[in-house]
Amino acid sequence: MRLPIDPTTTMNSGSSNFLLVPIQEYPVLDCVPNKNVKIVVLGASNVGKTALIVRFLTKRFIGDYEANTGALYSRKINLDGEQVSLQVQDTPCVSLQDDAEGLYCQEQINRSIYWADGYVLVFSITDHSSYRTIQPLYQHVRRIHPAGNIPVILVGNKSDLLRARQVTADEGETLAASLGGAYFEVSARENHEGVHAAFLHLCGEVSRALGGGNGEKRRGGLHLARPKSPNMQELKRRFRQVLSSKGKSSTTTL
Numbered sequence: 001m002r003l004p005i006d007p008t009t010t011m012n013s014g015s016s017n018f019l020l021v022p023i024q025e026y027p028v029l030d031c032v033p034n035k036n037v038k039i040v041v042l043g044a045s046n047v048g049k050t051a052l053i054v055r056f057l058t059k060r061f062i063g064d065y066e067a068n069t070g071a072l073y074s075r076k077i078n079l080d081g082e083q084v085s086l087q088v089q090d091t092p093c094v095s096l097q098d099d100a101e102g103l104y105c106q107e108q109i110n111r112s113i114y115w116a117d118g119y120v121l122v123f124s125i126t127d128h129s130s131y132r133t134i135q136p137l138y139q140h141v142r143r144i145h146p147a148g149n150i151p152v153i154l155v156g157n158k159s160d161l162l163r164a165r166q167v168t169a170d171e172g173e174t175l176a177a178s179l180g181g182a183y184f185e186v187s188a189r190e191n192h193e194g195v196h197a198a199f200l201h202l203c204g205e206v207s208r209a210l211g212g213g214n215g216e217k218r219r220g221g222l223h224l225a226r227p228k229s230p231n232m233q234e235l236k237r238r239f240r241q242v243l244s245s246k247g248k249s250s251t252t253t254l
């Protein structure tokens, strides 16, 4: 069902509208001591990174967002019976350089890659160039984490747009296998379950990679500060901005 968003009601409580659903944040200390799963969502422009995160955290799909500047969202999840602190970092898009091998990647993204324990690499099945971005992107992650296992999943988003498909499921599977991760073909627009399963799978991988131990990676080399601002208010602010620019013409799917 599609409901019109009424900007006049978005800050009230008790409605099914997206902004009326509180997205709970939990301080890390509220969870299993030292069990902190940090994942970053990476990919080309317009592939649905923000939509996937919002779908995972809120079960909702929002039609449009302002261009993403990268926000960090925190929440508590249940992983194998344990309450675990999860942090999800949204990022600005990356793009291929003209030689199609290197990447344009903001410093902010490098910091997020360094900071994270697990990686959601996203392309759109309707955009083959976004698919071609994934291999160089993975190599980029590898350069920042040259040693050890990198928990990663590959997500082919927009599976509802089958008629516009430019990337086959086989291509997704093959690429994921070459990265050593699982492939999930999902639609942030149409389906919460697939998105949820993908994120939870990665959280499980990260948790195992951290070994249930102290949750902090032991890394040598360059130290990069963690990305800024764990802030759910940022999501609300961005959504309000979209609402004020689009008024009542925007819609959300419930």
Ligand SMILES: Nc1nc2c(ncn2[C@@H]2O[C@H](COP(=O)(O)OP(=O)(O)OP(=O)(O)O)[C@@H](O)[C@H]2O)c(=O)[nH]1
Pocket: 043, 044, 045, 046, 047, 048, 049, 050, 051, 052, 062, 063, 064, 065, 066, 067, 068, 091, 092, 093, 157, 158, 159, 160, 161, 186, 187, 188, 189, 190
């Ligand atoms: N049909 C369809 N559209 C989607 C889906 N996911 C996202 N979109 C749309 O794709 C557009 C881009 O979504 P975003 O979540 O902003 O994508 P992004 O990767 O964060 O974009 P950048 O800010 O450019 O990095 C928006 O218009 C979304 O409504 C999906 O699963 N199906």
